Amino acid sequence: MKATWEKIEKNLGVLEVEVEADRVAAALDKAFNKVAKKANVPGFRKGKVPRPIFEARYGVEALYQDAIDILLPEVYTEAVDQTDIFPVDRPEVEIDQFAKGEVFKFKAKVTVKPEVTLGDYKGVEVPVQKVEVSDEELDAELKRLQERHAELSVIDEGAAENGDIAVIDFDGSVDGVPFEGGQAERYSLELGSGTFIPGFEEQVVGMATGDFKDVEVTFPETYHAEELAGKKAVFKVKVHEIKRKQLPELDDEFAKDVSEFETLAEYKEDLKKELLARKEQEAKGNKEAAVVDKVAANAEVEIPQAMIDSEIQNMMRDFDNRLRNQGMNLEMFLSFSGQTTADLQEQMKDDAEKRVRNNLVLEQIAKEENIEVTEEDINKELEVMAESYKRTADEIRNILTANGSLGSLREEISLRKTVDLLVENSKEVEAAEETAETAETAEEK
Structure with a gap:
């Protein structure tokens, strides 16, 4: 040939x-x-x-x-x-x-994949990442833990409030005609969550167990189902029961229930350390992102639309998978949010282009710096994955080889090593210095 x-x-x-x-x-x-x-x-x-x-x-x-x-x-x-x-x-x-x-x-x-002309990629300056945990942040985390360990109690008397779970039947129609997806029985709706059509949850607030009500709403003009977009709808709603969160007291007993500590003071001290470690990891990620963004901005590359479109599709799949892990799917999300697939893709476009640009620049730097991925690197990654999935490293390798993903793992490790190199060669500066450097660069241009 x-x-x-x-x-x-x-x-x-x-x-x-x-x-x-x-x-x-x-x-x-x-x-x-x-x-x-x-x-x-x-x-x-x-x-x-x-x-x-x-x-x-x-x-x-x-x-x-x-x-x-x-x-x-x-x-x-x-x-x-x-x-x-x-x-x-x-x-x-x-x-x-x-x-x-x-x-x-x-x-x-x-x-084909575009050529990349690199600019300066060593010694780039990024803002200092300050890591500390305030009392307000600690209190907010304790409040979140209270919410997580709250018990749901059925309210026999009184009206539904924001934050309550209303168990409802609803039957929706437009101009007296039922529409697909507009009916459900004993649906658990958290009031104030914003998951239903705007205006729906607000009208359920104030209803009591056993109440019936016609809830009138208007579908957004951008609603994904064109036949419903902008239309007025009526939902016949019945409340079966109302569940309210009962928050536990923040005391020593709470600390014993949710941790290995005997007192709330000890638990708060440990929680502060945990939050600090979490913020340090977050700061590390922010610094890496800032360095890569600056390096990518210094490079020249013309990205084919096909690569952006492909990345958008990857992001849509990832988003759908995350929704499924939460007991939802993309179709339900679009229905509740009143958005279309095109709306969601448009929102993802800039981020998709940025991801593609950054990856192309990192790949080119890896070539320039002769960054290699050794078998030892791959084996270490396989060990981490094996521990996470409760399988052996050989099993993980065989699975990745069978579905053709071992090459992708190699590329991922290469990109990670490239980011490490860039961060090691970067410089942290105070915000004022960063502003001055940015202004100086702008004047030069």
Whole structure:
């Protein structure tokens, strides 16, 4: 096979490929074996028609498309490897020649990973990360723990308040006609959570157990279901019961119940250390992000839209997975928030572009600095994953190898080592110094 690559624009080029006639013949054989199983030829059972009879009746051309579908993915991958390019989108393929006994020729217009021109990436200045835990933060954490260990008690008398859990039936309609997803029985709704259509939860506040009420709301103009967007709806609501959180007292007994300590004072001291460690880790992450952002801003790279679109899809999948872990899914989230998939993707666009830019710049720095990922690095990471998933390192390796993710793990480790190098070579400055440096840079530009 012969393959050549010619760049026609910054991130776009043409891959020209010629494939030997014997591989074309082999692909035609496979295509015939596939097609013959379904071919209806008088006098022959399906799958038993001889090749010459088939070609005489239908023509060898009847096999061409199936043969191309069999051969093209295989030879395209080989051509990509041979020319050492990195496609980031589906190619636009143009078949120049395909016939029995002849060379297979095709062109593929391919968008490839862009080239990165690095700027200064050592010695960048970032603000000092100050880490401390205030009394207010400690009190807020204790309040959060109170909420987590609160008990839900059914309220027999009195009206529902924000923060209560109202167990309700609801039946929604627009112009008297029920709509899909507008009905539920014994649904547990936390009032004030903002999960339902704006205005719904506020009208349930004040209802008591056994109450019936027509809740009138208007769907947002941007609601994901176009047939409901901007429409007024009426929900017939019945309250079955109201549950209210009973917060435990913040005392020594509370400390004994939720920790290994005997007194609240001891528990608060340990909690402060835990918060400090958490904030130190957060500060470390913030510093890494600040360094990478500055280094990426110093670089020049033109990002293909296909890479941004692909990253948005990855972010959408991650978001959906997080929602599922919380007992929800993307469809439910869109329904409750009144957003569309397009709205969500638009919100993610800037962050997706930033992620792609940062990764491209880090990959280029890794090449410049000859950063290598050793087997020892991989083994250490596998051990960490094994402990997390309660499996052996060999099992994790086999799983990653089977689904083709071992290469991704190697890339992730390489990026992490690159970030470590950049942070080690960065400089922390006070906010005033940072402002002065930024102003000086702006004047130079």
